[in-house]
Amino acid sequence: MTQTKALSTRQIARAALVTLIGFLASGALGFVRVLIVSRQFGTSEALDAFYAAQQIPELIFVLVAGGALGSSFIPIYAQRRETDPAEAWRLASAVMTLAALAAAVLGGLVILIAPWLVGSVLLREASSEVQALTIDLMRLMMVTPVIFSLSGLTMGILQSHGLFLLPALAISMNNVGIMIGALLFAPALPPASGAAQVGASNVYGLAYGAILSAVLHLVVQLPGLWQVRARLRPLPDSRSPGVARVLALMGPRVLGLAVVQVNFLVNIVLTAPMVEGSYTALRTAFTLMFFALGVIAQSVGSAVFPTLAALAAANDMPGYKHRLAAAMRSVLFLSFPATVVLVIMAQPVVALFEGGEWTAVSTRAAAWALAFYALGVAGFSLLEVLSRAFYALADTWTPVRIGMAAMVANIFLSVIFARLIGSPDSLENGAFGGLALANALTTLLEGVTLWWLLRRRIGNLNDRRILSGAGRSLAAALVMGLALAGVMAVLDNQHPLLVLVAGAVIGGAAFFGAALLLGLDEARTVPRLVLRRVRG
DSSP states (O other), X not given: OOOOOOOOHHHHHHHHHHHHHHHHHHHHHHHHHHHHHHHHHTTOHXXXXXXXXXXXXXXHHHHHHSHHHHHHHHHHHHHHHHHOHHHHXXXXXXHXXXXXXXXXXHHHHHHHHHHHIIIIIIOXXXXXXXXXXXXXXXXXXXXXXXXXXXXXXXXXXXXXXXXXXXXXXXXXXXXXXXXXXXXXXXXXXXXXXXXXXETTEETHHHHHHHHHHHHHHHHTTHHHXXXXXXXXXXXXXXXXXXXXXXXXXXXHHHHHHHHHHHHHHHHHHHHTTSOTTHHHHHHHHHHHHHHHHIIIIIHHHHHHHHHHHHHHHXXXXXXXXXXXXXXXXXXXXXXXXXXXXXXXXHHHHHHTTOBTXXXXXXXXXXXXXXXXXXXXXHHHHHHHHHHHHHHHTTOOHHHHXXXXXXHHHHHHHHHHHHHHSSBTTOSTTBTHHHHHHHHHHHHHHHHHHHHHHHHHHHOOOOHHHHHHHHHHHHHXXXXXXXXXXXXXXXXXXXXXXXXXXXXXXXHHHHHHHHHHHTTOTHHHHHHHHHHHHHHO
């Protein structure tokens, strides 16, 4: 059995690279998934209904077994495994069983109150037809939180044992299931009446695809449990040693994740009175931004968290600070160029979806929101790392308090910006752009605030080195921006794929060239790690 230990910076980088490859695969598949779904359903009421319905099962999963149990469970499980492996597996069995039961109970409750939830809260101003469709889709997908609760805990167990490949591959399964649902289930289902049918595709196929995604997410990780010789069994025992501690740590984290989900629900409510397709455009833009976030920050955060937890448990604060500072510097190194790319090249990125039901108007609508979301990439990236830094210190309350303040600020700014930016009667430049901007600005502020609070708690994180690297990364990103602007001007009205390929080559060369001239270590280490991995 793999022993729990803190990884070196190089080992963290390797683990992050494995996870990064998983996120890249997931991002590539996710892009294809969005392309397929967009072309089949466009910015239609059917897709608006599916995305709104999908948000509630996702909310239950995230609260019960997403980041909540992962960030709460991993440190306690790692400590138990050091002293008593049998007790550690008993803890894992109890937590997994209780999580699945909680997801089942919450899912059953949502099935009962779905008409009130949709008609009185989420889509009060939508048509009765769209409300009825959303209710049906929501009820159908309520099985997914139960499956994901099992899979989410499995992911935490494998990462705690130092196995990152299968959890990284599992992320891709979310996309595979939806793609199968869109390509096979949606056209094969009998044509539906009303809003559910878009061309030859029945939107209920996407719901069945979402269920398949959950199953695949779990199944792909099962070989990892065999590899670590897992001893899991049904154990609905809330009094099992360690469970109370996990639940105590989980409570604040649940509130923190609830804050994030409230922002998504607010977007559904605020876009309901806007023109058809507004929520789909906003959701598509966020999904594209989230692909970049997964590559930049989630891979690093997932890899560094077990090590930060081990170092904090050993009271090795110098090592903790060193690993954390390296992670922060790495994510900021990539955040600024990602922001520049998504702002300048939002239009050709989304234009790849054009075809079928996805029109040029749909492209301009999603690109409009994507440019606003991109301004918050650095903030989102810092949150991925800094929130885990607090969790490793067994402090789950600080990120929650800051997150709740950010939620209030986001709602306030969303209401204001929705009135000041764009038009509620337009899809191309809709008021939903204001919702994206509000989210980006509040996330930036949230990330900076967590950094400041952590610094007050544990002292200097070598801030000068972090800020120096961030400043030089920003300068290199601006150089890349000039190169991308030139590409856009020269290749105006050309095929978007040609524009993106040229932008990737020329912009990437400009960024890394400028980063090397500015003396950024990451400009050497990142390509070197990738090359070593490829050669290996």
